[in-house]
Amino acid sequence: MSMDRRDFLKLAGLSTVGMGAGWVLSRPGDILEASQFLQTKELLNAKQWAMVVDIRKFKTVEDYKKVIDACHKIHNVPDLGNPKDEVKWIWSDSFDHAFPGQESEYMPEEMKHKQFVLLCNHCENPPCVRVCPTKATFKRKDGITMQDLHRCIGCRYCMAACPFGARSFNYRDPRPFVKEPNAEYPTRMIGVVEKCTFCEERLAKGLMPACVEASNGALIFGDITDTNSEVRKVLADNYTIRRKSELGTRPSVYYILDIPGGDGNA
Amino acid sequence: MYNGGKILIGIIVFLLFAAFPFYNNIGKVSAKPEPKLNTPVIQQLAEKKCVEPKDFMKAEHMQMLNDWRDSAIREGKRTYINSEGKPFYISLQNTCMNCHSNKKEFCDKCHTYAAVKPYCWTCHIEPKEKRS
Numbered sequence: 001m002s003m004d005r006r007d008f009l010k011l012a013g014l015s016t017v018g019m020g021a022g023w024v025l026s027r028p029g030d031i032l033e034a035s036q037f038l039q040t041k042e043l044l045n046a047k048q049w050a051m052v053v054d055i056r057k058f059k060t061v062e063d064y065k066k067v068i069d070a071c072h073k074i075h076n077v078p079d080l081g082n083p084k085d086e087v088k089w090i091w092s093d094s095f096d097h098a099f100p101g102q103e104s105e106y107m108p109e110e111m112k113h114k115q116f117v118l119l120c121n122h123c124e125n126p127p128c129v130r131v132c133p134t135k136a137t138f139k140r141k142d143g144i145t146m147q148d149l150h151r152c153i154g155c156r157y158c159m160a161a162c163p164f165g166a167r168s169f170n171y172r173d174p175r176p177f178v179k180e181p182n183a184e185y186p187t188r189m190i191g192v193v194e195k196c197t198f199c200e201e202r203l204a205k206g207l208m209p210a211c212v213e214a215s216n217g218a219l220i221f222g223d224i225t226d227t228n229s230e231v232r233k234v235l236a237d238n239y240t241i242r243r244k245s246e247l248g249t250r251p252s253v254y255y256i257l258d259i260p261g262g263d264g265n266a
Numbered sequence: 267m268y269n270g271g272k273i274l275i276g277i278i279v280f281l282l283f284a285a286f287p288f289y290n291n292i293g294k295v296s297a298k299p300e301p302k303l304n305t306p307v308i309q310q311l312a313e314k315k316c317v318e319p320k321d322f323m324k325a326e327h328m329q330m331l332n333d334w335r336d337s338a339i340r341e342g343k344r345t346y347i348n349s350e351g352k353p354f355y356i357s358l359q360n361t362c363m364n365c366h367s368n369k370k371e372f373c374d375k376c377h378t379y380a381a382v383k384p385y386c387w388t389c390h391i392e393p394k395e396k397r398s
Binding site: 035036037038039040041043076138140141142146148149150181183184185186187188189200204 | 353
């Protein structure tokens, strides 16, 4: 059988089309294309979540404890029992540690010894996100500095980058140190970095963060870009400071300080 | 061929050694894994259906779990609309394992058979299994 060039090219072209058609027909039906991912209906949404800590309302040790316990309990944060291995999402520290450079020898004694509630600041310009080599930590659309622990390789760049010490490394397997695990939330594994997530899993269900709920109004949470939000009202009515704002990370956690000698309702 | 005998013996010994797993298992049939679906939650379902059809889940659940993970964590989208238009809350611990609360009889059955070790459970908490 002989074939001229013209016929050969026709046949070759037809075969190519035929192979393509065969592949399309033999492909198993792709169900995932028919499916989609949506945001939950109950979702609380924002452009930038923010928190105001009204430190005037933290008076007793119990006030701090209930806020910290509420968070650490539902998120399965382990209690490793020593400061070297400590894992924390929300904690308290003194004024000179929380606001270094702002303290002075002559400041009110009360303020010097006051404990401040500290947590991840969910910065608008987060240095931890910039340094993460795997994009395990990233900025969500609602302003939460989130972590995808499936991607964390435990390099701890983010811990070095965070000026607030908000990140903890799991030097040991945390599982045995979670006393009453919350079966609805995962734990972490050895070798990953963790921190506060502004309770994104609760926001998705229309709930306020656990610490806010437990704080009895001492923590105020809301969308800072929404002029009608409660945080904006509180920020408009009170003088607030942020931790190390001079570094330009634009923290989203604000502090209302006690003003001894003031009339108390600034 | 120099040292032909020794080489031949060497080759035979090597083949016997290398093929050991094959002839050692000839005639032994390992039982086909049969994951159990008889959890209380599944038995109470009016329509015993997973998120997607059984055959799809069998073949694609690993890819689907990855998609769920990325959607929930990275995009914050926690509702999955399946091919029939039914919504599901995206969560391994609270949705998948709510029905499949028998990890040992369900997940582990095939995973052990196929010698795969998914690392889900280093972080995610597996359901407490009731021994009855």
